Every structure is written in C-alpha cells, then in structure tokens.
Amino acid sequence: MKVLLVGSGGREHALAWAIAASPLVERLWCAPGNPGIAQEATCVPIGATDIPALVAFARENAVDLVVPGPEAPLVAGLADACAEAGIACFGPSAAAARLEGSKAFMKEVCAAAGVPTAPSATFTDAEAAKAHVRREGAPIVVKADGLAAGKGVVVAATVAEAEAAIDAFMRDRVHGEAGAAVVIEACLVGEEVSFFALCDGAHAVPFGAAQDHKRVGEGDTGPNTGGMGAYAPPPAFTPELERQVMAAIVQPTLAEMVRRGAPFRGVLFCGLMLTEAGPRLLEFNVRFGDPECQVLMLRLMSDLVPAMQAACDGVLDRFAVRFEPVSAIAVVMAARGYPGTPVTGSEIRGLDRAAAVPKVRVFHAGTRAEGGRIVAAGGRVLNICATGTTLAEARDAAYAAIDAIDWPEGFCRRDIGHRAFGR
Structure with a gap:
C-alpha cells in the first residue's frame, strides 16, 4: 500500500512510526512532516489544509490511503475531497467532523442521542x-x-x-x-480520561484510553495548553467503564450521525469526566489526541494500517485491537513562552543521547532542520516517550532521557502521571 499521512506534529510522528512498521506499506509520505517524521517517511512540502494540493499529490502518486492527523483538514473537507477522487481517507466527512468543529453541534447531537453530558447553553x-x-x-x-x-x-x-x-x-x-459563539456548561467533578474508538460509520472498536495533562504548570496549574504530557493505561478507567462508554456514548452517537446522513468514520476521541454518577462526555474530537496518540502507539500490538482500512471499508466488526500489557508515558518539552508566544529558533542538542536511553522514543513535534542542526519551530517541540512494566519505570526512563537533552530554552512538567501515582 501507498499511504499519505497529513500533519507535522508529535501525533503525526507517532502515527508515521506505527504506519511505517506495517508490512502492508510499501511507500509512506507525510505532508508537510518534520525532521523526525523524515526518518520514517518521505516529507513533501504541502500544507495540512491545502486540500487541492493534497488530493492532487495522492492522485499523481496512486496513494491508497490518506491518514489526516489534525482536525483542521477534516473540518475543511479533506475526506470529502478524497472521496470525490476515489481515494480512501481515514477520517470523517466535513459534516461528521462538526462533532469537533462546533461544540454547539456536538451538544445538539448529544441531546438527540441521549448521550450523558453536562447541562449547557449556547450564545452568540x-x-x-x-x-x-x-x-x-x-x-x-x-x-x-x-x-x-x-x-x-x-x-x-x-x-x-x-x-x-x-x-x-x-x-x-x-x-x-x-x-x-460560546458554549457555557456546568462544571463537572471527577477524573478526566481520553477514550478512543475506531469507527466505520456503523460499527466501533475500542482503541484504548489515556490521561493527559492540559495545564502548563505542575500540579495542574496555569493556563490550558494543547497538552503537556499523557500516560496510558489510566488506572481509573476500568473495563466496565469502557463498556459503559461504548454503550452509552459511542454507539448512540454513531446511530445519530447515521440518522443525520453524516455517518462517522475514523477515530472518535471521547473526552470524559468520570463522575460519581458515571462517565459524562466533555467533548468529542474527530482525530487522535496529541499527546495521547503517542502513548497509544507505543502500546499498540496490532497493525494499525488494516484497522484504518477496515474503518474506510465499513468492516470494523471483523476486527479487534490488541495492546501490550505495559505502561507508556509521553512528556512534552515546550519552548519558553508557551502557551503564549513561544521563543523559536533555539538549537536542541543531545537528542541522540536521549534516544539511546532504553525503552525511550523521541517524537518530534515543533522542530525544523537548519544547517545540520535541530531547532525549535513551535510551542510544543518534542515528545519524550517511554514504556515500562510499571508507570514508574516508564516515567523514570522518560525523565532520564529529558535530562540527556541540552536545550536551555525548553521546559517540561516534572509531574506527568501524578494522578496515577496518587491512587
């Protein structure tokens, strides 16, 4: 198979690593990619939201499967354009991507489907x-x-x-x-969990859960970010809770989207609050989370590519996904100034030393190559990831790798996984 991955962040580096490992894949491109992704795929200089250019490239190179990483191209209609060109795309149509593109629409769908979520109101x-x-x-x-x-x-x-x-x-x-417009909703109390399901429009397969850390500061303080770290599996999310979420949230949502003429295909990210009354939906995303995707890929035993193809073909009911019985952690290294205006252009040294730490994998997020050097080119710059038989083992490996990196202009949280250690 020939695969085109779309995006340039840490999530896409993790996906590139997983896709490249599939024996089914003979050629992998990434648009636009980053220096880390370039180790797994051929990077092409096409922006993630340049839909005409992406489709033209896929046509010219006989691409069999397009895999969008971020949400913006999906909301803008990349899957629709691929469908018109006869190219399989692992992601929802623009109509179905509104589950993430509009929180008001998501609340409307939840109300119609009977999905448990926080009481809310929408205002313009x-x-x-x-x-x-x-x-x-x-x-x-x-x-x-x-x-x-x-x-x-x-x-x-x-x-x-x-x-x-x-x-x-x-x-x-x-x-x-x-x-x-804004959505204002009641503040739910409990533990937050990110749960993922692969969907083919009618069927859904659980794809694991993770917990991320949104606040920029240790102890979950400071402003929200795109995510400062994640770990999996979360101890709070039991098999029984997974069954509840599939039955009360995922399946009713798929049925409602079919009723609306916008069946959902791709990966459905359910942002959950585990309350005393049971799991409640906080948000839907229509793609893998970042950095949750990184820890999911590290634990994944199954071949990702046929599962993605099955979602496109509507035959996910024939699939089950398996994960290794290990813990995984991802720690985000960000540039000073993030989540405000990050300071870019600083050189990052010691990446080879970090990657040499056992059970560690370094995924690039906001980097660029400049004269043989790797420099910061965004807010969230690196994902230092590790696995272990226990979460403590994975955490220690990840922070040992971070300590091997020479990047004074970067920072990270030192308490990723603290919720699990406090249990």
Missing part, C-alpha cells in the same frame, strides 16, 4: 452569555464554539473569570472566529 451574544453566568454562578465552564487548538476552554472559578473569558472569546476574538 456576549451580554446574554454573561447574564447566564451570573444566574448560574461559578465554577462554570466557558468554551469557544469552534476550533481553538485545545486552548478554547476556560474552567472559571469565579463569575468574574467567566465574564473575562466571554469577552476574550467573543469581543477580543483571541481565537478568531472560533469564539463567535
């Missing part, structure tokens, strides 16, 4: 949104309706904080048009 007027907050009180959650790179959510401890978030989203447009 800032003053009406503030009035709602004043009536409901705090803590309360304010979400930008559209795509905001994982940063469009504020868990407000006070009414004033919620009103400030509404102004930032709706008036200051800190996330552009993503903040033209």
Whole structure:
C-alpha cells in the first residue's frame, strides 16, 4: 500500500512510526512532516489544509490511503475531497467532523442521542452569555464554539473569570472566529480520561484510553495548553467503564450521525469526566489526541494500517485491537513562552543521547532542520516517550532521557502521571 499521512506534529510522528512498521506499506509520505517524521517517511512540502494540493499529490502518486492527523483538514473537507477522487481517507466527512468543529453541534447531537453530558447553553451574544453566568454562578465552564487548538476552554472559578473569558472569546476574538459563539456548561467533578474508538460509520472498536495533562504548570496549574504530557493505561478507567462508554456514548452517537446522513468514520476521541454518577462526555474530537496518540502507539500490538482500512471499508466488526500489557508515558518539552508566544529558533542538542536511553522514543513535534542542526519551530517541540512494566519505570526512563537533552530554552512538567501515582 501507498499511504499519505497529513500533519507535522508529535501525533503525526507517532502515527508515521506505527504506519511505517506495517508490512502492508510499501511507500509512506507525510505532508508537510518534520525532521523526525523524515526518518520514517518521505516529507513533501504541502500544507495540512491545502486540500487541492493534497488530493492532487495522492492522485499523481496512486496513494491508497490518506491518514489526516489534525482536525483542521477534516473540518475543511479533506475526506470529502478524497472521496470525490476515489481515494480512501481515514477520517470523517466535513459534516461528521462538526462533532469537533462546533461544540454547539456536538451538544445538539448529544441531546438527540441521549448521550450523558453536562447541562449547557449556547450564545452568540456576549451580554446574554454573561447574564447566564451570573444566574448560574461559578465554577462554570466557558468554551469557544469552534476550533481553538485545545486552548478554547476556560474552567472559571469565579463569575468574574467567566465574564473575562466571554469577552476574550467573543469581543477580543483571541481565537478568531472560533469564539463567535460560546458554549457555557456546568462544571463537572471527577477524573478526566481520553477514550478512543475506531469507527466505520456503523460499527466501533475500542482503541484504548489515556490521561493527559492540559495545564502548563505542575500540579495542574496555569493556563490550558494543547497538552503537556499523557500516560496510558489510566488506572481509573476500568473495563466496565469502557463498556459503559461504548454503550452509552459511542454507539448512540454513531446511530445519530447515521440518522443525520453524516455517518462517522475514523477515530472518535471521547473526552470524559468520570463522575460519581458515571462517565459524562466533555467533548468529542474527530482525530487522535496529541499527546495521547503517542502513548497509544507505543502500546499498540496490532497493525494499525488494516484497522484504518477496515474503518474506510465499513468492516470494523471483523476486527479487534490488541495492546501490550505495559505502561507508556509521553512528556512534552515546550519552548519558553508557551502557551503564549513561544521563543523559536533555539538549537536542541543531545537528542541522540536521549534516544539511546532504553525503552525511550523521541517524537518530534515543533522542530525544523537548519544547517545540520535541530531547532525549535513551535510551542510544543518534542515528545519524550517511554514504556515500562510499571508507570514508574516508564516515567523514570522518560525523565532520564529529558535530562540527556541540552536545550536551555525548553521546559517540561516534572509531574506527568501524578494522578496515577496518587491512587
């Protein structure tokens, strides 16, 4: 098979590593890729949202399967364009990708499907949104309706904080048009878990769970980020909870999307809160999480490529996915200034030393090659990942690798996995 992977982050590096390992794959390209991905695939200089160029490349090179990594090209219609060209695409249509592209749409689907989620209201007027907050009180959650790179959510401890978030989203447009509408919902209490299911429109196969760390600072402090680390499997997510989520969240959602004429194919990411009343849906994403994907790929025993093809072909009911009975951890190294404006261009040394630590794998996220050097080119720059028979073993290996890296301008959290160690 010939495969075109789309994207340039740590998630895509992990996917490239897993796809390249498949004996079915004879050629793998990545658009646009990064220096780490270049070790697994041929990188081509096409932007992840340049849909006409991506489809043209796939046609010209007889690509059998397109694998989008990030959400933006899916929301923009990459899967639709591939379908028109007769090319299989592991991802939902633009209509189905609205599950992530619009939080208001996601809430509408949940209401119709009977999916358990937090009570919410949607607003396009800032003053009406503030009035709602004043009536409901705090803590309360304010979400930008559209795509905001994982940063469009504020868990407000006070009414004033919620009103400030509404102004930032709706008036200051800190996330552009993503903040033209906001969803305001009740603040649920419990443990957060990311659960994944492969879907073919009608059938779904569990694809594991992970816990990530959204806050930039240790002890889960500071502003939200795209994710500062993740680990799997999460001790709080039992097989019984997995069965509940498949029955109460995943399957009803698939049925509702079929009813709407927009069957969901690809990977469905369920952001969950494990409350005392049971699992509640916080959000849907229509792609693998980042950095959750990295720990899932490290534990995956099954060949990823035929599972993706089965999702495209509508035959996932014939598949089961297996994971190794090990723990995995991913620690994000970010550039100073993140999640604000990161400082880019600094050289990163010692990557070979880090990769030489046993059971460690380094996935590139925001890097570029410059005159034989690797330099920072984004906010989240590296994912230092490791496996172990225990989570403690994986954690120790990952931080040993981080200590081997010479990058004064970078930082990371030193407490990834702390929820599991506190249990």
